[in-house]
Amino acid sequence: MSRIAVIDFETTGISISQGSRATEVAIVLMENGQPVDRYQSLMNAGVSIPPFITQLTGITNAMVAAAPPATQVMAEAARFVGDTPMVAHNAGFDRRFWQAELALAGLPAPQPFACTVLLSRRLYPDAPSHKLGMLAERFALPRNGAAHRALVDAEMAAWLLVRIQHDLRERHGVAEPDHAFLCALQTCTTKALPRFLAANGRRPVH
């Protein structure tokens, strides 16, 4: 059974080294290409949210003040994920927050990450933008609510993953585009991609 956890964080900024912290996390658990379970929570990391971020996400200081402590939320999230391999849109960003917030909670973060930005750049080189919202529009992905909330974005990324796996099967003949395959594909250079897909699928690209 193919099992993948798609994650999205909302945060106070982009830089952990500059003190940015998570304000909300959402995880969509996918089994065989279908969402089967979800985890979502605001979290209180004890830091102030810049006005720009509140404008972007709608998450206010009052909302996180009323939320459970970040360490408690991260412990729940880690239990929810277990050792399931993970996916995120621009995974480097979410992986850094996943590792940093779990470290603050005294927990390990052994899960491997695959990235839908890298995969999208490989598979859809002609797309004018690889932003999550633009790809969701391009592929008419299901969308429940305004972007820049963790669960809405995590679900969008999950449906983008479904689309990517679908195209790998239908366009490139990859029988089982599981997490290990996605990790191998995303590290493949653009130049080597046609050869990689030809070797790992039934049909060469284009």
Place this chain on the structure above:
DNA sequence: TGCCAGGCCCTCTTTAGGGCCTT
């Protein structure tokens, strides 16, 4: 004072620079 990430990718590259993507 003034700064303000990190990693990937492309190219007019590789002794580098700029754009993209995440909040």
